[in-house]
Amino acid sequence: MLLAFSLLALLTLAVTLYVRQPKFGKTPSGERFAQLKNSPHYNGGKFQNLSHTPDFSDGATVGSIMWEMLFRRNKRAQPPGPLPSVKTDLFALDPAENVLVWFGHSSYFMQVDGKKILVDPVLSGTASPIGASARSFKGSDVYTPDDIPEIDFLFISHDHWDHVDYKTLRRLRPKIKKVICGLGTGAHLESWGYDPARIIEKDWHEQVMLGDGFVVDVCPARHFSGRGFVRNKALWVSFALTTPSLKIFIGGDSGYDAHFAAIGAALGPFNLAILECGQYDRSWKYIHLTPEEVVQAAQDLQAKRLLAVHWGKFALANHDWDDPIVRVAAESERKGMPLLHPLIGEKVILQETGVFEKWWEGIR
Numbered sequence: 160m161l162l163a164f165s166l167l168a169l170l171t172l173a174v175t176l177y178v179r180q181p182k183f184g185k186t187p188s189g190e191r192f193a194q195l196k197n198s199p200h201y202n203g204g205k206f207q208n209l210s211h212t213p214d215f216s217d218g219a220t221v222g223s224i225m226w227e228m229l230f231r232r233n234k235r236a237q238p239p240g241p242l243p244s245v246k247t248d249l250f251a252l253d254p255a256e257n258v259l260v261w262f263g264h265s266s267y268f269m270q271v272d273g274k275k276i277l278v279d280p281v282l283s284g285t286a287s288p289i290g291a292s293a294r295s296f297k298g299s300d301v302y303t304p305d306d307i308p309e310i311d312f313l314f315i316s317h318d319h320w321d322h323v324d325y326k327t328l329r330r331l332r333p334k335i336k337k338v339i340c341g342l343g344t345g346a347h348l349e350s351w352g353y354d355p356a357r358i359i360e361k362d363w364h365e366q367v368m369l370g371d372g373f374v375v376d377v378c379p380a381r382h383f384s385g386r387g388f389v390r391n392k393a394l395w396v397s398f399a400l401t402t403p404s405l406k407i408f409i410g411g412d413s414g415y416d417a418h419f420a421a422i423g424a425a426l427g428p429f430n431l432a433i434l435e436c437g438q439y440d441r442s443w444k445y446i447h448l449t450p451e452e453v454v455q456a457a458q459d460l461q462a463k464r465l466l467a468v469h470w471g472k473f474a475l476a477n478h479d480w481d482d483p484i485v486r487v488a489a490e491s492e493r494k495g496m497p498l499l500h501p502l503i504g505e506k507v508i509l510q511e512t513g514v515f516e517k518w519w520e521g522i523r
Contacts, residue, residue, distance in 0.1 A: 182288060182325035184318065184347030186392045191360070195342040195394070198362050205391035206343075208381050210416050212445045236474040238481070238522050241298030244503040249308050257405065257509040261501055263299040263472030265322055265412075265435060271509065272402045274311040274373060278409055278433075279322040280304075280331065286321035286473045288386070293321070296480070299472040301504045304330035312369060315340040316411025317384045317395035318347055321438075321473055325351065339367060339375055341394030347386070363396065372403035378422050380413035382446050399426040405509060408432040408460050412469070414445045415452040419459035431499075431509065432462035437470030437483035447476075450486035454496050464512060465491060466499040481519045488517070 187195055200206050247260050252270055261267045262282065269276040284300050287293035304327055313335045316322055323344075329351055338348060338358045345358040359367055361377040368374055376399040384393045398409040399422060408422070408429045423429075434456055439447040448456060450467070457465040470483040479485075484500060491498035500515045501507050 180288075181350065183387050184323075184325070185350040186389055187343040187346045191343065191346055194360075195362075195392075198342055198394070200363060200394065201342075206384070206394050207391075208383075208416075209379055209418060210381065212381055212383075212414065214383075214446075215442055231477070233477045233479065235479040235481075236477055238296055240522060242296055242471065242503065242522065243518055244298055244301045244505075246301050246306075246504045247506045249306060252506075259466070259507040259509055260505070261466070261468065261503055261507070262302050263295070263503045264437075265316070265469045266472075267433070267468065268307070269407075269509070271407070272372065272404055274371070274402070275308055276312045276314065276400075277307065277310045277331075277335075278314045279316055279411075280307070280313075280327050281321060281324040282307075283324050283326040286324075286475065288320060293473050293475060295472050296474075299503055304334075307331060307334060309334045309336070311336050312373070312375075313338045314375075314398055314400075314409055315344055315348075316380070316397060316409070317341065317382060318344050318386055318393050319384065319412070320386065321475060322412070323347060323386070328353075337369070339369075339377075339398070341377065341384075341396035343384075343393030346393070361396075362394065372401075374401040375399065376401075376426055378426070379418040380411045381416045381418065382412045382414065397422075399429070405430045407509075408434075408462060410434040410456075412447060413456075415448055415456060419456040423460040423462075427461035429460055429462045431464050431466060432457045432460045433466045433468055435469035436467035436487050437478075438473075438475040439478065439483075440476045450483050451490045453487050454490040454494050457496055458494065462496075464497045464499060466507075471503065481522070484519050 195201055257271050259269045265279045266281050267278050282303055284295045285293055342360050342362050345360045349355050363379045366376050378397045378399055380395045380397045382395040384391055384395050397411045400407045406429045412435050434453050436450050436453045439449050467487045497512045502518055
């Protein structure tokens with residue numbers, strides 16, 4: 160019995176020390192905590208979704224999910240070979256072009272009306288605090304922080320490991336002029352050396368005038384946050400970005416709900432909606448969109464075109480690696496929603512619908 164208690168104590172100590180590493184970030188404190196606790200969305204010591212959002216679907220438990228992921232792992236959760244890609248030189252872009260380059264999963268670069276924008280960059284090859292897990296697919300890790308030019312606006316949707324990467328953000332720090340994120344998320348960045356004067360943290364339904372005709376409305380999402388054992392101390396968000404020539408919806412992780420239609424009615428229509436499509440499962444249906452719901456959400460937003468992200472780089476759920484794009488492509492065609500599906504690294508002209516190959520069909 161004494162040995163068992165000793166081993167448990169050692170394990171507890173080891174875990175405690177491990178989660179104190181800098182990569183886990185910091186929870187909000189001081190003035191930052193005073194600000195967020197006054198949010199109408201912060202209740203019971205944590206942020207809450209607009210609608211009741213259980214962690215798991217009916218009948219699902221932590222144990223059942225772990226069993227599924229460990230012992231019933233889908234062999235097609237990862238592609239059988241390297242993914243094709245191209246590598247657009249972001250330093251050589253025509254300054255007059257409005258373009259987007261997807262890095263896989265939810266990381267992408269945009270150049271719009273002369274401003275350079277980066278969203279949720281994860282460029283270290285992993286989406287987990289444990290380096291050997293959640294590795295990027297072969298062929299998907301085309302870009303590194305060295306390939307990223309100076310960034311005017313860095314948007315961070317929430318603090319999960321597949322959206323906020325310590326190594327990437329540390330290396331990008333000298334290149335970032337401004338960060339826009341939800342309440343509380345800035346605590347991580349400040350602990351990693353970011354100047355708090357460059358961090359703009361906002362609540363849902365708040366607007367930021369970024370200058371030169373750029374305006375961002377911080378919008379709701381249906382999800383959660385946390386990088387360790389503490390959850391929902393930082394707000395998960397999406398963004399409605401208005402530029403001199405375009406309106407773009409930058410979606411964070413979210414389950415389907417009425418907020419998409421509300422955003423569309425208040426801030427739409429959008430030239431482009433960028434929505435997460437992947438890492439869904441019947442066990443956590445409230446916090447991620449299915450591919451069919453992605454198309455419905457785009458229609459709710461009054462989007463003219465759709466880019467589906469959150470797939471093609473990491474296997475964080477048990478579906479086939481290409482299930483998100485196969486299903487969203489079929490549903491987009493059925494509902495008449497123009498869908499952009501570029502290769503990782505391919506340059507997308509934002510004013511054009513474009514013609515893209517169904518490149519995933521050649522990977523079997």
